[in-house]
Amino acid sequence: MPNIKIFSSSSHQDLAQKIANRLALELGKEVTKKFSNQETCVEIGESVRGEDVYIMESGCGEINDSLMELLIMINACKIASASRITAVIPCFPYAQKDKKVRGFFDIPVDNLYAERAVLKWIKENISEWRNCMIVSPDAGGAKRVTSIADRLNVDFALIHKERKKASEVDRMVLVGDVKDRTAILVDDMADTCGTICHAADKLLSAGAIRVYAILTHGIFSGPAITHINNTCSEAVAVTNTIPQEDKMKHCPKIQVIDISMILAEAIRRTHSGESVSYLFSHVPL
Numbered sequence: 001m002p003n004i005k006i007f008s009s010s011s012h013q014d015l016a017q018k019i020a021n022r023l024a025l026e027l028g029k030e031v032t033k034k035f036s037n038q039e040t041c042v043e044i045g046e047s048v049r050g051e052d053v054y055i056m057e058s059g060c061g062e063i064n065d066s067l068m069e070l071l072i073m074i075n076a077c078k079i080a081s082a083s084r085i086t087a088v089i090p091c092f093p094y095a096q097k098d099k100k101v102r103g104f105f106d107i108p109v110d111n112l113y114a115e116r117a118v119l120k121w122i123k124e125n126i127s128e129w130r131n132c133m134i135v136s137p138d139a140g141g142a143k144r145v146t147s148i149a150d151r152l153n154v155d156f157a158l159i160h161k162e163r164k165k166a167s168e169v170d171r172m173v174l175v176g177d178v179k180d181r182t183a184i185l186v187d188d189m190a191d192t193c194g195t196i197c198h199a200a201d202k203l204l205s206a207g208a209i210r211v212y213a214i215l216t217h218g219i220f221s222g223p224a225i226t227h228i229n230n231t232c233s234e235a236v237a238v239t240n241t242i243p244q245e246d247k248m249k250h251c252p253k254i255q256v257i258d259i260s261m262i263l264a265e266a267i268r269r270t271h272s273g274e275s276v277s278y279l280f281s282h283v284p285l
Contacts, residue, residue: 001025003083004271005048007073009057011066012243015090016056018260023268028053032069040065042072049081054267059093060219060242067093086270088263090241091217110276112266114216114239114259119151121237121257122184126212132182133157133208137199145186157183159199172202179207185233189217193224197231210234217241218254225251 007028008016029045057070134149136158149156157176183203218238265284
């Protein structure tokens with residue numbers, strides 16, 4: 001593709017390289033370093049004049065540093081006369097507690113979904129998926145699980161959490177029958193994994209044959225790896241919006257769903273002026 005450049009920040013270069021490979025492009029040359037006072041410095045190592053520039057930055061690791069690095073890279077490309085600059089953010093930071101549905105941005109934004117890649121993973125890795133139950137670990141994820149259940153033509157359930165206080169769950173109540181079924185827990189994000197692991201235990205005690213967990217963003221901080229290793233889940237599948245290589249070395253239950261094809265196709269369609277909504281109903285190969 002002519003007149004396009006893809007740059008990667010230091011947050012997730014492996015995913016950026018996968019995206020570039022799918023587009024048959026080389027990652028743009030840039031150097032990121034820090035001064036002695038820890039200020040970030042980014043130097044763009046090639047001309048971007050008149051180019052359509054895409055900067056890949058995932059909200060992981062040292063998130064504040066990653067955000068500043070993204071802003072500095074955008075500014076560097078802007079003053080170097082790039083024609084258009086697009087930020088590609090697989091895991092959007094500071095959105096964990098954000099409840100605003102629309103109107104948050106004053107620039108064009110395409111919100112991409114991993115649902116189609118998740119459906120593909122379920123069909124390829126869970127042989128008994130036709131007899132499964134899609135389960136949300138909380139009431140807030142009901143819309144998410146009903147969409148997946150409808151596309152698989154299976155039933156869904158949810159777990160209602162009753163709290164003593166904001167940060168402490170008193171008990172979990174399962175709404176739905178999972179007896180003699182394979183249960184697939186689906187959530188958008190998991191940090192310490194306490195909720196998802198307790199939910200897996202609840203499903204087994206309710207008669208589920210086996211339990212899988214599928215997460216869009218696997219943050220896995222604090223005791224998360226210990227929780228997953230001790231859980232009864234067969235596997236915990238996460239997309240690669242966040243690097244998982246180090247976590248997988250300590251937790252064999254973690255499996256990765258590659259979403260580089262979705263991001264690559266979104267970049268190609270944006271660059272070519274094609275509809276990005278096509279990706280809501282198709283998984284590019």
